Amino acid sequence: MDYLIFSFSLMLVYIGLAQLLHVQFGLLGIPNFGVVGFWGLGLYGTGVLYVSYDVPLVPAIIVASLIVAVVSYVLASMVLQRSGQAILAATLAFAAMVATLVVTEKQLTNGVQGLGTIGFPFGDLASRNVVYFGVLLAVVVALIWVSAKLRDSRMGRMMIAIRDNEELAASLGKDTAGTKRTVFVVTCALMGLLGGLTAPLHQFLVPYHLAPSLTFAVWIALVLGGKSHNLGAMIGVFATFGLFDILIETYAPVPAEQAIMLPNFKLFCYGVLLVMIIMFRPAGMLGEDRPRHRARADAAPANDTAVKEG
Amino acid sequence: MLLIDAIFIGLLEASPLILAAMGFTLIFYLNGFMNIAYAESITFGAYFAVLFNVVLGAHFYLSIVPSMLLSGCLSVAVYLAIFRPALNRGVGPTEMIILSVGVSFMLRYGLILVVGPENLFLNEPNITYMQFMGLGASNLQLVALVLVFVGAGVLYWMIYNTGLGEQMRGLANNHDLAMASGINPHRTSVAIWFIAGCAGGLSGVFSGVFAQVTPYMGWNVILITMLVTIVAGIGSVRGAVIAAVVAGVLTAFITLVTKPLYSEVALLMAFIGVLTFRGARTA
Numbered sequence: 001m002d003y004l005i006f007s008f009s010l011m012l013v014y015i016g017l018a019q020l021l022h023v024q025f026g027l028l029g030i031p032n033f034g035v036v037g038f039w040g041l042g043l044y045g046t047g048v049l050y051v052s053y054d055v056p057l058v059p060a061i062i063v064a065s066l067i068v069a070v071v072s073y074v075l076a077s078m079v080l081q082r083s084g085q086a087i088l089a090a091t092l093a094f095a096a097m098v099a100t101l102v103v104t105e106k107q108l109t110n111g112v113q114g115l116g117t118i119g120f121p122f123g124d125l126a127s128r129n130v131v132y133f134g135v136l137l138a139v140v141v142a143l144i145w146v147s148a149k150l151r152d153s154r155m156g157r158m159m160i161a162i163r164d165n166e167e168l169a170a171s172l173g174k175d176t177a178g179t180k181r182t183v184f185v186v187t188c189a190l191m192g193l194l195g196g197l198t199a200p201l202h203q204f205l206v207p208y209h210l211a212p213s214l215t216f217a218v219w220i221a222l223v224l225g226g227k228s229h230n231l232g233a234m235i236g237v238f239a240t241f242g243l244f245d246i247l248i249e250t251y252a253p254v255p256a257e258q259a260i261m262l263p264n265f266k267l268f269c270y271g272v273l274l275v276m277i278i279m280f281r282p283a284g285m286l287g288e289d290r291p292r293h294r295a296r297a298d299a300a301p302a303n304d305t306a307v308k309e310g
Numbered sequence: 311m312l313l314i315d316a317i318f319i320g321l322l323e324a325s326p327l328i329l330a331a332m333g334f335t336l337i338f339y340l341n342g343f344m345n346i347a348y349a350e351s352i353t354f355g356a357y358f359a360v361l362f363n364v365v366l367g368a369h370f371y372l373s374i375v376p377s378m379l380l381s382g383c384l385s386v387a388v389y390l391a392i393f394r395p396a397l398n399r400g401v402g403p404t405e406m407i408i409l410s411v412g413v414s415f416m417l418r419y420g421l422i423l424v425v426g427p428e429n430l431f432l433n434e435p436n437i438t439y440m441q442f443m444g445l446g447a448s449n450l451q452l453v454a455l456v457l458v459f460v461g462a463g464v465l466y467w468m469i470y471n472t473g474l475g476e477q478m479r480g481l482a483n484n485h486d487l488a489m490a491s492g493i494n495p496h497r498t499s500v501a502i503w504f505i506a507g508c509a510g511g512l513s514g515v516f517s518g519v520f521a522q523v524t525p526y527m528g529w530n531v532i533l534i535t536m537l538v539t540i541v542a543g544i545g546s547v548r549g550a551v552i553a554a555v556v557a558g559v560l561t562a563f564i565t566l567v568t569k570p571l572y573s574e575v576a577l578l579m580a581f582i583g584v585l586t587f588r589g590a591r592t593a
Contacts (some may be wrong), residue, residue: 032406078586084404085344086585089540092533093578100578105572216411223408264422271415281397295365 324558
């Protein structure tokens with residue numbers, strides 16, 4: 001039971017990361033391939049502050065997220081105005097740097113031996129992992145709700161304009177570079193926040209957690225679900241992490257000799273799924289949802305069939 | 311003395327990287343996207359060498375050429391089965407990269423499901439260490455170095471001096487114009503993907519014999535290959551060679567003065583820095 005709660009909590013973290021990636025890539029068009037770097041910096045930042053400096057958990061998470069914000073601001077001002085492929089390579093390189101530094105900076109992170117232990121908050125509660133699951137759920141629901149609101153806002157329309165044609169948006173006098181930087185920094189800091197929130201789940205942090213496979217799992221989930229649909233991240237994580245890591249690994253009757261190959265089989269299936277979806281349904285399972293424009297609905301409610309309410 | 315050591319070690323270590331960067335650049339140049347699945351050309355090259363060298367018992371030097379050619383065929387097969395249909399459908403560059411990640415996963419974990427996740431070793435030919443002006447290297451490393459430079463030279467000559475190279479550059483720069491002048495885009499693309507696959511395979515054979523053959527060996531060098539290619543500028547094969555050599559020498563130099571792990575960090579930082587200051591000429 002505890003294991004199942006752990007799996008579901010981790011699934012929420014994945015949904016949260018994929019949702020933030022949806023804002024970065026699906027709405028704004030920034031291909032961030034360093035998700036694990038921002039998340040991992042939050043994770044290890046929280047861990048180091050909590051274990052080595054005895055900072056309580058909540059302030060530790062906040063400070064770690066702020067560190068991620070500063071680092072992502074520096075990275076953003078360096079590469080965000082380059083082409084998509086350059087951003088992709090730079091963020092990938094950033095994640096590799098974080099993973100390497102965690103191993104080298106032994107006096108802070110304890111290197112490959114691991115850093116621990118980070119306990120759940122709500123110290124004396126018996127079912128504190130369930131309560132913690134509730135906290136994560138609230139955070140992720142809030143992320144999904146806010147990103148839906150963001151998409152329908154003025155800012156969201158500007159983000160979509162930047163994604164589709166940045167020169168055009170800039171020529172209309174919009175501050176495209178500033179918008180990109182602000183949104184990137186905030187979403188990266190939130191990835192760091194999710195990393196900090198993951199620390200009590202793992203309890204014991206090892207550099208293995210920072211392997212690039214997390215970035216690819218989140219990307220695969222988002223692309224599968226629908227990168228520009230607000231619920232695409234959630235559906236995608238259900239179809240990948242939920243299906244393979246929870247349902248199959250917990251319930252499928254696989255003999256022990258073959259169980260060791262299960263993760264490889266899973267990643268093989270991810271690859272096949274990803275190829276199929278990009279070849280046959282590039283917008284993902286859910287496609288792109290139409291933003292609801294409140295102002296237009298007020299002006300001409302009868303003409304716009306996409307408007308259901310408000 | 312430190313500098314000469316760094317240049318020498320760097321060249322030896324960078325020799326597989328030079329080939330990989332050149333092949334990666336060719337595809338990047340021709341089709342305009344970064345093919346992450348190129349990592350599997352490298353990995354499969356090494357596994358084909360294991361097939362010839364260990365399973366079939368051929369001499370190592372004899373198994374180099376067939377593994378290289380098989381790797382090229384695999385690259386063409388992947389291109390025809392997946393990348394060409396996707397390009398024809400008008401998939402954008404970022405989506406093409408994600409697609410190539412999917413292809414890479416499919417090939418790599420398919421390979422693991424078939425041959426298992428264990429690390430394998432190639433039967434090395436007799437290794438003798440040689441001394442030359444105080445610098446030591448094994449005969450194998452020197453053979454690799456010579457072969458890499460011959461391969462790189464041939465590739466370079468092919469791109470800048472032959473009809474195929476001209477056709478490729480024409481297609482990359484203006485697809486419609488190239489087609490109007492009678493260039494068959496299909497034939498040229500197949501040839502380029504074959505050559506790129508061969509270069510990756512050769513790179514994999516050498517990385518495999520220097521260390522070991524693992525399913526992740528291509529994946530582990532693809533990031534550095536990607537960065538080398540981007541820093542070199544889109545599809546500049548000349549630039550890719552220079553950037554790969556510089557990356558190798560730089561890594562060797564930093565490794566000599568500090569811890570090896572820091573050299574990786576410093577190299578990555580240097581790359582991000584170059585991306586920042588290259589401005590408009592960057593990809």
